[in-house]
Amino acid sequence: MEKDNSYIEYNFKISPLQPASDILIAELGEVLFESFVETEDGVLAYIKKDDWSDDILNAIEILSNPNFEIDYDYKEIEQENWNATWEQNFSPIEVDNKCAVRAPFHEKTNVEFDIVIEPKMSFGTGHHETTHMMLQHILNHDFEGKSVLDMGSGTGVLAILAAMKGASVIDAIDIDNWCYLNAKENVERNNCEHITVLEGDASLLAGKKYQVIIANINRNILLEDIPKYVECLTNDGVLFLSGFYTEDIEIITAKCQEFKLKYVSNLERNNWVAVKYTK
Structure with missing residues (x-):
């Protein structure tokens, strides 16, 4: 059976926006x-x-939360229209x-680290x-x-900034094929020769060692994979984790x-956190 490369776009209107939009995305x-x-x-x-299926939203609990009003509609978008869709919605x-993240169609900004990301469907x-x-x-x-690992690399933006800051060897890994292909494009676009983009999960880490590991994934995957990160983190290595809420830090x-x-420290932004740990 031929694979359908189309996407379904949902347009959610949310009131009040926070924290409902973050919960909805999660x-x-x-x-x-x-x-x-x-x-x-909204989102x-x-x-x-x-x-996709007709009942895809049945498991989304936030939609039935009386504290928020969330309306939505959806439509199908052919894959060839993705660039136009993203250009319409993507802002630098x-x-x-110090660091700018922009698309090729945005003007260059006067910062130390200027990262160009093609706005395709990658987190x-x-x-x-x-x-x-x-x-x-x-x-x-x-x-x-x-030596650096960017786990759940999405567009590759974190690996690219690490390369711009002088990292010598970087692996960027994502399980999603679309992300893998997009990261390869973005790595080439930013002339980052020291980044190797890989498609897969934490099983790819066997036998590898890194001085810095960056993992921006959801809480449950992090909990499952932390032992694997520790195994390939060098002594005195640093682990940066994000993709979860303040209440998940514990x-x-x-x-x-x-x-x-x-535990060393954490940053917080709209109840999301990014935490630094050392070995």
Whole structure:
């Protein structure tokens, strides 16, 4: 049977916006929605037509929460229209006056680290709080000559900034084929010769060693994979984790401490967190 490369776009209108939009994105991610654009009044969410069904939203609890009013409609978008869709919704961002993440059709900005990301359907344009905070962590850390893993790399934006900051060897891994292909394009676009983009999961880490590991994934996958990260983290190595909420710090930190990692600090943005641990 021929694979359908079309996507379904849901347009959610949310009132009040927070924290409902963050919760909605997290819950949609659990049912195979793979990319999101936050709008002024809600969220655009995308899922492959092959992964979609009429009852796809039945498991989304936030939709029945009486504290929020959430309306939506949806439509099918052919794959060849993705670039036009993203250009319409994608805007550049700037992080701490040091790093810009923009599309090729945006004007170059006068910052130290200028990252160009083709706005395709991959998570990690810098707009989401978790990506933004991970970019902040990278800006504040010394990557010169370091070996780095970017796990759940999406567009590859975090790996690209690590490369721009002097990392010598970088693996960027994502389980999604679309993300894998998009990251390869973005790595080439930003002339990052030291980044190897791989398609797969934590099973690819066997026998590897890294001085810095970056993982921006959802809480449950992090809890499952933290032991694997620790195994391939060098002594005195650093682990940056994000993709979860402030209330999840306790359970994530407990798992890290179980494997002798030390909590150092965390950033917080709209109840999302990005945490730094050391081995």
